[in-house]
Amino acid sequence: MTNLQTLRGMIDILPSQTERWQRIEALARDHFTRSGLREIRTPLLEVTELFSRGIGETTDVVGKEMYSFIDRGNRSCTLRPEGTASVVRSLIQNGLLNQGPQRLWYGGPMFRYERPQAGRQRQFHQIGAEFFGLSSVRSDAELISIAWDFLKDIGIDGLELEINTLGTFEDRKIYRKKLTDWFEKYIDLLDDSLRNQLRNNPLRILDSKNPKIKELIRDAPIIDSSISINSKERFVKLQDILNSLKIPFTLNNCLVRGLDYYCHTAFEITSNQLGAQATVCGGGRYDGLVEQLGGPPTPSVGWAIGMERLFILLGEKIANSSYPDVYLVNRGEKAEMEALCLARALREANFKVELDNSGSTFAKQFKRANRSCAKWAIVIGEEELNKGEFKIKDLSKSSMNLNEISMKLDEFENLTRVLKA
RNA sequence: GCGGGCGUCGCCAAGUGGUUAAGGCAGCGGCUUGUGGCGCCGCUAUUCGGGGGUUCGAAUCCCCUCGCUCGCCCCA
Incomplete structure (x- = not known):
């Protein structure tokens, strides 16, 4: 195969899918904003050391999964394999940790050099949420609830929340x-x-x-x-709060975060519909991370959701559904010009307009108009133009020629009224 | 990095050694030079991921390679 194609594990998100992405992204943004989180955006590319120090030298992610290269300035750079390290770096670099607790969310592509399989790509997308400077167990519970409610709100069922505690560093x-x-x-x-x-x-x-x-x-x-009495009490408290919030959970004392700076709460939200990669959301408390990256001791807790896995769970629930309001059928040089102007005016008035530029016969254009699932067809041809008119047609009506109304070209207000009806 | 499955048109596919590579969807053109969803007709793979081999003959058998996919490791 000499054709150019995507790198292994990297996929195109085609027009038939982008609308689903936009919908979920919009829902996430809205949910996070209502939850009091503010968005932070960091570069996709960072110095390699950020991740080797932030994630841990002994982890698989750092040991064998990073996309790293040496740039022209002889620096070792790495495409981010996760979001948290970059966020922490940014908070330290920009002095935000001196400005009180930070409640943040982020989203975007991450890169890990792994063998692709169901629910796993080399370029994949995460959205994540993190609290910095909040140490109470209520923060852990609130953050879990934000993830849980989001997944519920967008219509995913059959989820299971598993929690565990890792206790203090001691x-x-x-x-x-x-x-x-x-x-x-x-x-x-x-x-x-x-x-x-x-x-x-x-x-x-x-x-x-x-x-x-x-x-x-x-x-x-x-x-x-x-674990100590205090750690145990903290964990019991977390369970109490989750119970009060009516968020069901199961205890899993094998659920661990391998890294040294994790402590207390660890949790995962899983589904049995995901194949081998069952985790759609994973997170926990990592009070040691900020310090490890050179900042002041800062209690931190967060999670990340894998978008691709989210879409597997959503199935067809969020379908593409945006059809044009108007399909503009037009033929003849002057009519084509008039149609272009009308399309522009309608778009300005907030209608979704598809303009047929094919120049093909009316029969063809109507066939396409029908396929487009537009509610209305507007017809402009020589005949109409000679009378200073165009025709509007309700495409949902089955009769072929009877459902046209003629309208003068300058009756734009009237037209928009009809289209809105 | 290691295993299993798979690779025929944009998509879904039939074909398992004989040569004209079915069919469906989508696309394009026509029946209908100005009117849609139905119908009918026509067009769309010198070629079966790529390379090499066996054979009179290969999409069909063998080898290599690339890609996809599922799983292991690990993670979202």
């Missing part, structure tokens, strides 16, 4: 040790990659889908056994 350290010691006893059962994980990120083993490991994990120590 708690995690203790748990990590416990877990490592425990897995060491079964080191023979672990393959190379799991042993690697055991060294770098033992908590992530809990997430394994390997059936044998899953069985093993059933008997592994759970985090509950390691």
Whole structure:
């Protein structure tokens, strides 16, 4: 195949799909605005170090999934694999963390060099929300509710919210040790990659889908056994609030965020309709991140939603539905000019107008008018022009020639009144 | 990076060694040089992702390669 085509894992969003995107994006913007979030936009390209430091050297994302290159100034640059690191960088760089709590949302394309599969592309889109400078457990609950309500509002059903706690950094350290010691006893059962994980990120083993490991994990120590009274109380409080908000959830003590700066709340919203990649929204609290990137200690909590997965769940619920108000049938040199002027005037008056520029026969043009699903056809030809008129036709009426009305070219007010009816 | 499935027109496809590569949708033209949704007629793949091989003969068999897809790892 010598034809030029998209890079693997990168797809075109064609006109038949863009309207769905616009609708969801508009709904998201509206939902976030009502939720008191303000949008932040950061560059797609950042210095590589931002992600290696912000996401973690030992993660797969940084270790093998980044789109990185050296630019002409000999800097290592990376297309963002996620949104949070850039947002944090921006808050620090622009001094926004000195201006009180920040409630933000962002959206746009992210890039990860992975093998594409259902619900996963190399260029994919996320929308995310984050709170900075808010440490109460109510913030965690509010943020979860914003995600939950958004997904509900746009009409997605069958979602499940799973939550877990990772405790404080101290708690995690203790748990990590416990877990490592425990897995060491079964080191023979672990393959190379799991042993690697055991060294770098033992908590992530809990997430394994390997059936044998899953069985093993059933008997592994759970985090509950390691966390402090305060952490436990915080987690119970979160559950209480979610109950009060009538947001159903399940506890999943294998749900972990592998990175060191995560603490307390971790959650995912999943669906069984997504194939292997079941998570449509994932997030948690990461009080250590801002500091790790050179800012002041700042409590932070956030989540991201995968847009492509959202669309899989939506199916045909948000269909393209924008048909023209008017299809302008026209023929003959002078009539064509008149039609162009009329199209412009109607568009100015907020009508969606499709102008037939084909110059083909009236029969053809009407065929296309019908296909376009326009409500009205306006007809301008030599005959009409000679009388200083045009015709309006209701395309939804089945009779062919009987449903025309003639109108003078200068009766624009009258025309718009008819079209609106 | 590693497995499984697949690759025939813009889309959906039939064809599984004999040569004129069905059919449907969409598109274009006509029946209808000025009137739509139905109908009828015609046109639209020298070619079966690409390359090489086997054969008198290949879309059909073999090898390589590219791409898509599903899964593993991991994530949204």
